[in-house]
Amino acid sequence: MTSQLEFSASGLEVEIIPVEGELNVGPQHPGSGHMRIYVKLDGDIIVDAKIDPGYVHRGVEKLSEYRTYMKIIPLVERPAILDSIHMNLGYIMAVEKILGVDVPERAQYLRTLAAEVNRIASHLYGLGIWAIFLGHSTGYMWGFGDREVWLEILQALTGARVTNSYIIPGGVRRDLTPAIKEMVEKAIAYQRRKLQDWYKIFVNNPNIRARLENVGVMSRENAIKWGAVGPNLRASGVYYDVRKIEPYAAYDKVDFEIPVYKEGDAYARLLVRFAEIEQSMRILEQVIKNIPEGNILSDRFFKQIPPTRLKKWWEGQRRIVFPGYYASFRPPKGEAISRVEAGRGELVYYVISDGSANPYRLRMITPSYRTIYVFEQIVKGSRYADLPAIYGSLDYFPPEADR
């Protein structure tokens, strides 16, 4: 090791010794969940980083081979409790493909409604966490405070703030009420107002810009090569959103745009998330306005509900009670792959049925799982001090990656 003498502005001699070393970031909760980042440093430049996940591994794929199809719904929601509508939706879409079920129009709209509310909540959660990474405590409070508004809607609609288990094969569990419509309208008005404050105090804040601009840059070529997903991919100039590429639920019936930024730095990823919140609210307005009347469960299953129970639950409270079929149905042999655009990016399910009551194999590829490799690559060459900013910008959520 060679040392060199440098003179600071005051004329004092400062000895700079190049130091190489390794650091463990985590595994005690370096951010939004337990995991370890094993960082190799040269001075304060990150030479190499290894992500060590698995501290919140639940074994979803193995457990699902021992569960009936309905019991897997709560299982797949657990890895990403703050984005559970999407985890639920993607799985059900794969199962519906194998079963060959038609979903009524109204249920499709309700799926879009729940998904977009959840997307806003998930983005706000990610932004809040990211803000505290950057030392911006107000952003943290606001992120979690604003998220509450949207969770209240999910609670009114589904009965639960998170892990809603709202989407079932052939439809959804509960219907929309006028009170919930009003809640959504109020929430949109509130969030639009609040976004102006967000821009003033957070997005356009010179400190935030200094921390994020030109930090953690991912070129378009690298984003494609590393297989980035979601807002991270779209902040690197790639137009790819499953809602447009392969429209599901009611996304082909609503008008919205996919925000794409070319810069590929952490600040672009921030802008994409804020733009997406605005687009999600645009979708919600259209869903509330245009939602058609009708049933929320496929006739094939609806007809199996006993009339006395229908009277009490459906006619009385607009809720679906499970028909006996759900207890242990056996889909035909076959396989299906489904993809949805979850809050953090593309979510892929690959389900193989051997004709029994449990799946033969269930593969769940979450957006954070695909972000692990991106994370390892993107931090190379960055300053160690930028690690939290880059981590936050990727919206990496360890439980979702571990599954």
Add this chain to the structure above:
Amino acid sequence: MAQKPAPQPAPQSVLSNILAQVMAKFKVVAKAESDRRAFIQVDKSQIVQVAEFLKSLGYDHVKSVTGIDYPDTKEFEVVYHISSYSNLELAKTIIALKTRTKYSDPKVPSLYSVWESAYLGERETYEMLGIIFEGHPNLSRLFLPEDFEGVYPLRKSYKLKTEGLYVDKSA
């Protein structure tokens, strides 16, 4: 949704065109299941060449790598789901690139050299099923604890002991 008609011009022709090209060039079994999904079954000795050919057509990333255990035939199947980010027409399609290998020789060539995005999926499949991807830069433990040596939880021979709360009939 499978039942929903695609609003845009169906990429049927795109997908069948690609499959025809692959079938003309290589000895594979290929079939389009719908206008957006297809599979290509290939022998593991040719998988790298097929992958390179698909990449040259515009398939630029791997969505998932799945290992499946078939104890009846004493085989593993490895499925790569590939699609495109850069080509919007190809982005609408997902191709499942499948290959099989015997228990006695649990090795398949890694596709990391073709698609870097296969990195994590191959690593996890190695860990969970004990399939060795030859040419992968870092086949090491990922999610499981360090003392899980020699045991592959996603193999069918690995039985879970479920607790009494679940009264499902054992499969």
